[in-house]
Amino acid sequence: MNSSRALLVWGAGVTAYLVAVTQRTTFGVAGLEATDRFDASASQLSVFTVVQLLVYAGLQVPVGVLVDRWGPRALIVTGGVLMALGQTQLAFADSVSAGIAGRLLVGAGDAMTFISVLRLLPAWFEPRRIPVLTQWTGIVGQLGQVVSVIPFVALLSTLGWQPAFLAAAALSVVAVVLSVTVIRNSPHEDNEPTSQTLRQTGTSLAEAWKQPGTRLGLWSHFTIQFPGTVFVLMWGYPYLIRAEKVGEGPASALMTLFVAVGIACGPLLGRYVGRHPLRRSTMVLAIAALMAGAWLAVLLYPGPAPLPLLTLLVVALAIGGPGSMIAFDFARTFNPAARIGTATGIVNIGGFVASLLSMFVIGVVLDVLLGSGFSRGDLYALPSFRLAMGAQLVLLAVGACAVVIARRKVRRRMADQGVVVPPLRDALARERRLRRERRAARRNATG
Template sequence: MTAPRAWLIWTIGVFAYLVAVAQRTSFGVAGLEATERFNATAAAISFFTVLQLLVYAGLQIPVGILVDRFGSRAMVAGGAALMGLGQLQLAFADSVPGGVLGRVLVGAGDAMTFISVIRLVPLWFAPARAPLVTQLTGMCGQLGQLFSVVPFALLLHAAGWTPAFLSLAAMSVLAVVLVAVLLRDAPPGHPPRQTAQGLRATGVSVARAWKQPGTRLGLWSHFTVQFSGNLFAMSWGYPFLLSAQGLDAGTVSALMAVFVATAILSGPGFGRFVSRHPMRRSAMVLLITMATALAWAAVLLLPGRAPLWLLVILVVVLAVGGPGSMIGFDFARTFNPSHRIGTATGIVNVGGFIAALVAIYLIGLVLDILHSTGFSQGQLYGLAPFRIALSVQFVLLGIGTVLILLSRRKVRQQMAAQGVHVAPLMVALARQRRDRVERRRSARSRPDATQER
């Protein structure tokens, strides 16, 4: 099943996802230019991203159902086409409503992409490789963000708004062509997709996926770990570093590149961790959550601007949240049957984006309130108002942590009812790993036949 063709299919899917990430994150780089182009407030600019994420999150479960029915090829191609239309609209928009329409189309197309690409993994790769390939998918997709923070940002500043967004539309056209020509839903001989279901059967499928505690554990893991990095990359990170922290554009671009590089490099490590320590996945999620809270607290509690080394630490911690949130999809995969993976993955993928859109909107709202009351002293994106506005994240981190702990308890109760007890299973897995290590050491130390002769 892991023949070269499987890797070709995966590569085409990942390219489409890379393009989707570039489209998703492009507006975060253009936030300051958008404020001038549309003559908009901070809340209005945040509304662009909030509405995009609202469309994205709202479509996750319907897309999960549709990809289970129609397959990845149709959904990925359709998503790329919608994103191309959205960026074309945005390229020529000169008002808030026109720009919002473009971002809605981008959000709808983006919503159709990731779940559809992730669904290819268990169909084309062996179960033992699925966690690593899933992490590689997220890792390679982050290159799209690197495109938005370096070449897109350079083109935006050099050539202007319209040429920059037309370049993104052209990328979508290329993705549509490659997917239509080369992508296939499943290997030859794989059982056909399920036949069309009525609304009642579809509702039953969604309900069963939701009732599975492992799905909810994946949802709240994704909710808690991903949103802070999302709001940083998609909306408020660039103005926070540029205006509040006083960094120059080159340094900000370098920090965003560090964000992408960290997400890429840490992905395989999470994949190996999940494969080797399946009973410690939720512990890793909680560890990342704590690190995120501590990193933001260190930056926001300083009386003045943060030193560059501390901002680098913040960026690295936030970037780790991206591949860390992929653990949520592993919960969906391991606790649901194959015919319901798309639906369960859609439920999980709602989490981080719902949290992100809430946080992005609240941050913009708080910034506007502080500006209107005179607290900002005429600086809409000043350090003092940003310090207060960004603190709304701690509320969401706390809520997510509580829900993770509650869901994990439900999962362990379900496992115990099925005769699987966590502590003995962890001991057994540890013993198996120790035995494998000892066998490898023994094999390396044993003289071969030539030496014996």
């Protein structure tokens, strides 16, 4: 554990996840070309993304069960194969239905990758290093968006639809070969399936769900992952351009800032979780409050919000991405190793369900306001978008209440086991005392 070989295995897994994110986001940058190729309307094109996310969310629990039963290596390889097939199908598709079939395969393969990579960490690294490595897994993986935005777009614009998507498929083939060659489930065993029966699998799933720590992770992911996902994947850009009247240059800069903040905050949050494991849910609630406060400040501002206020909003939403990774630490620490994958799958479904609900509700509110005459014929009018985006605050409130309820159950069970969480005031006082003692020790050592 913690060896150079462990880092090599993790590096191969993270590469597979980076490729998965690339495949996930390629269609989003090919919208104009897809409109011409499939002769599709905007609503038909939206089906591509919705179906892909539905498949991803729907497979989280089954994939979590399978990764515990067969091991992460088998799932990472299978996911890569499915994504290669999906992108190949999309490369040759000439109808909406054929294109959606390709995205279904991509969504299924994508669903297998992230959970499996996280499942490698407890086998190869000691617990104190896992929170930071979990954050770096998310950070490096999200760089796949850069691959889809720059090299893939360049291929699409110069060589056309088919060569670009075939090149994307080839990238998954490379990831599959790397995974087969390098990844092993643990330092002590190869990729041998477990002897777990179907009945034991069902019992493991039930036990993971009954564990309050798993549900705390689910609601943590539900609460702080979706606002940033909704903003980046669907509604943020039209909101900035059409409602807030931000130019394309500043809007692109804000989207770039979103990625940069996520990269910068990830390691910091990982270190926080490693040093303060009893305060993880407090950080989740603090991030939820920050996002709610930023949205309220923007939505209540009279007229279009100034750029500094929109920048604050983007920073707050970006923190939610790495913040939501705390949820997977709940799954890891409150479940035995044999069902970590199952628990992680349960947790991971939370944010994507919330994202789909939020995307749908925002669209419905905009359509209703347009039909009622409230928006005066402008679907993306600022007053309409304010009401639509404000609907997210309801989901934030529901999620935060669920986090508090789940946390109480977790802490009651911890108290029964003799672990008492001290009041925050006492914990902060202890931290200040320890810092003073460390400074004094350093002075004595040097002086």
